[in-house]
Amino acid sequence: MSTGEIAIRIKNVGHQFGEAGEARHVRALTDTSLDVVRGELLCLIGPSGCGKSTLLNVIGGLLAPTGGTVEVAGKPVRGPMPGDIAYVFQESALFPWNTVDENIRLGMRFQGVPKSEHAGRAEKSLEAVGLAEFADHYPGQLSGGMRQRAALARALALQTGILLMDEPFGALDEQTRMILGEDLSVLLARTEKTIVFVTHSLGEAVFLADRVAVFSARPGTVKKLIRVDEPHPRNPAFVTSEKFTALRNELYDLLHDEIRAAVASEAPRRRRGANGGAP
Amino acid sequence: MTSIRSSGVATTARPRAGEDPVLSSPLDSRLRGNERIKAARTFLLRHPGIVRLGAVVVILLVWEIAARFFMDPMFISPPSRVFASLGRVLHTAGVPDALQLTFFELAVGFAIAVAIGLPLGLAIGLQPFARRSLMPIVLLVYGMPKITILPLFILFFGIGPESKIAFGVAHGVFPIIITIVAGVQNLKPILLVSARSMGASRWQMLRWVIFPHMIPSFFAGMRLGMSGVLLGVLLAELYVSTAGIGYFTTMFTENFQPTKLFGLIAMLAAMAIALNEMVRRAEHRFNRWR
Numbered sequence: 001m002s003t004g005e006i007a008i009r010i011k012n013v014g015h016q017f018g019e020a021g022e023a024r025h026v027r028a029l030t031d032t033s034l035d036v037v038r039g040e041l042l043c044l045i046g047p048s049g050c051g052k053s054t055l056l057n058v059i060g061g062l063l064a065p066t067g068g069t070v071e072v073a074g075k076p077v078r079g080p081m082p083g084d085i086a087y088v089f090q091e092s093a094l095f096p097w098n099t100v101d102e103n104i105r106l107g108m109r110f111q112g113v114p115k116s117e118h119a120g121r122a123e124k125s126l127e128a129v130g131l132a133e134f135a136d137h138y139p140g141q142l143s144g145g146m147r148q149r150a151a152l153a154r155a156l157a158l159q160t161g162i163l164l165m166d167e168p169f170g171a172l173d174e175q176t177r178m179i180l181g182e183d184l185s186v187l188l189a190r191t192e193k194t195i196v197f198v199t200h201s202l203g204e205a206v207f208l209a210d211r212v213a214v215f216s217a218r219p220g221t222v223k224k225l226i227r228v229d230e231p232h233p234r235n236p237a238f239v240t241s242e243k244f245t246a247l248r249n250e251l252y253d254l255l256h257d258e259i260r261a262a263v264a265s266e267a268p269r270r271r272r273g274a275n276g277g278a279p
Numbered sequence: 280m281t282s283i284r285s286s287g288v289a290t291t292a293r294p295r296a297g298e299d300p301v302l303s304s305p306l307d308s309r310l311r312g313n314e315r316i317k318a319a320r321t322f323l324l325r326h327p328g329i330v331r332l333g334a335v336v337v338i339l340l341v342w343e344i345a346a347r348f349f350m351d352p353m354f355i356s357p358p359s360r361v362f363a364s365l366g367r368v369l370h371t372a373g374v375p376d377a378l379q380l381t382f383f384e385l386a387v388g389f390a391i392a393v394a395i396g397l398p399l400g401l402a403i404g405l406q407p408f409a410r411r412s413l414m415p416i417v418l419l420v421y422g423m424p425k426i427t428i429l430p431l432f433i434l435f436f437g438i439g440p441e442s443k444i445a446f447g448v449a450h451g452v453f454p455i456i457i458t459i460v461a462g463v464q465n466l467k468p469i470l471l472v473s474a475r476s477m478g479a480s481r482w483q484m485l486r487w488v489i490f491p492h493m494i495p496s497f498f499a500g501m502r503l504g505m506s507g508v509l510l511g512v513l514l515a516e517l518y519v520s521t522a523g524i525g526y527f528t529t530m531f532t533e534n535f536q537p538t539k540l541f542g543l544i545a546m547l548a549a550m551a552i553a554l555n556e557m558v559r560r561a562e563h564r565f566n567r568w569r
Contacts, residue, residue, distance in 0.1 A: 082478030
């Protein structure tokens with residue numbers, strides 16, 4: 001899997017929304033350092049509000065952190081790097097007025113791919129996700145799972161070395177999720193992409209990841225890194241193996257305290273709000 | 280509804296009724312009658328156009344009868360006579376020119392209203408700060424009955440076509456701004472974020488994300504703007520003019536020529552419907568993905 005080369009270097013990244021003292025001030029992420037090895041799939045998991053998505057947006061250049069730096073391929077990230085990084089978002093980010101095929105071509109147009117390559121690349125990426133027959137469908141005509149496949153195809157067509165996925169299967173039902181997870185594992189074994197994948201699902205994290213970064217409650221930082229030594233593509237039988245269960249349980253123990261802590265830190269905030277309203 | 284229900288009850292009662300030959304035959308025919316009503320009902324429900332046509336025919340009939348037998352022919356004319364007089368109205372000296380002039384004012388007013396309303400709506404809608412600071416003013420002016428300042432328009436722009444165009448623009452531009460602002464606002468932010476992540480430039484985001492998203496509200500705004508311009512132009516023409524349809528409607532009314540008046544109004548209505556239909560057709564072509 002890894003040649004040991006660092007694809008993404010995250011150094012002391014912290015981020016806060018709003019200024020200290022403001023009512024909406026939130027310290028989402030604090031002093032997070034992490035190296036993502038080339039070709040690996042790294043899952044970010046943690047309680048809600050721990051800054052996983054914030055970190056993903058910082059890596060993708062969609063958000064400038066209030067502290068620290070991120071380097072991609074040796075260059076500091078200062079904005080979107082469409083040549084190196086592609087995104088798959090949680091909710092469907094396909095343009096509803098374009099067909100699946102047009103969506104993929106539009107992505108390539110934005111990225112600046114020469115027009116002569118559009119047709120071939122679109123076809124190849126649609127085939128990779130198993131949607132070749134649905135090229136001329138509009139997103140509104142597809143199921144949720146198919147829409148996310150199409151979004152993945154759009155990202156694949158950009159042929160970036162890095163893929164950022166922000167809970168891409170989060171809005172889907174358990175079964176569709178499972179199938180998409182299996183297909184993704186097969187697909188990724190071939191592409192050798194570096195992937196950072198945010199998820200809430202313990203099973204998904206263990207099934208897909210080479211390493212899982214467990215986040216602490218807000219302000220979030222990496223609490224522990226867990227390695228999943230299992231070659232890609234992962235077999236469905238892996239889910240029922242003892243190794244899987246053991247890793248999943250380990251994650252559960254790590255996360256459980258953090259989720260409790262996250263909920264506890266939410267509670268006084270809410271109470272304070274209620275008192276503020278009373279005379 | 281109840282009549283259909285009771286026919287259902289009657290159907291279950293049929294075998295018993297069949298025992299008595301005297302009773303059975305009228306009940307049968309009544310049942311067949313009910314079924315015929317039911318069939319007619321479902322047919323009508325599937326064809327709303329027939330009901331629509333029927334409603335128009337009824338209104339025209341009532342109008343025809345009222346105008347022929349009950350009302351003063353100085354004030355109203357039956358639709359049959361209006362229809363028959365269309366050719367004569369068109370050949371009244373000055374009327375073709377008036378139609379042409381009003382159409383010209385309408386077209387120019389509409390073009391100006393779109394040319395101002397579209398960029399202004401985009402600018403206000405895309406900038407939260409501009410929206411918060413300027414939108415209340417737009418809504419205020421939109422809500423103000425502009426007829427009250429019509430004399431000012433005449434004062435500024437004279438009694439020629441200029442004042443009609445200006446007043447038409449004043450009525451048409453605000454609905455366009457408001458619908459476009461509303462349309463821009465409900466764009467899902469994720470679409471812009473995803474375009475940005477793929478390297479889209481500002482112009483590309485405008486061209487490939489914001490414009491396509493805006494097409495429905497753009498057309499809705501155009502339709503509302505069109506009726507606004509029509510209203511403004513005609514109001515100004517009615518108020519003071521020496522030509523145009525407004526001038527002739529005033530003249531026909533004051534000379535007690537309701538036939539010609541209604542004929543002219545019919546032509547005007549046809550013009551408005553044709554313009555509206557053109558916009559609707561164009562809209563339909565762009566909305567295939569819905």
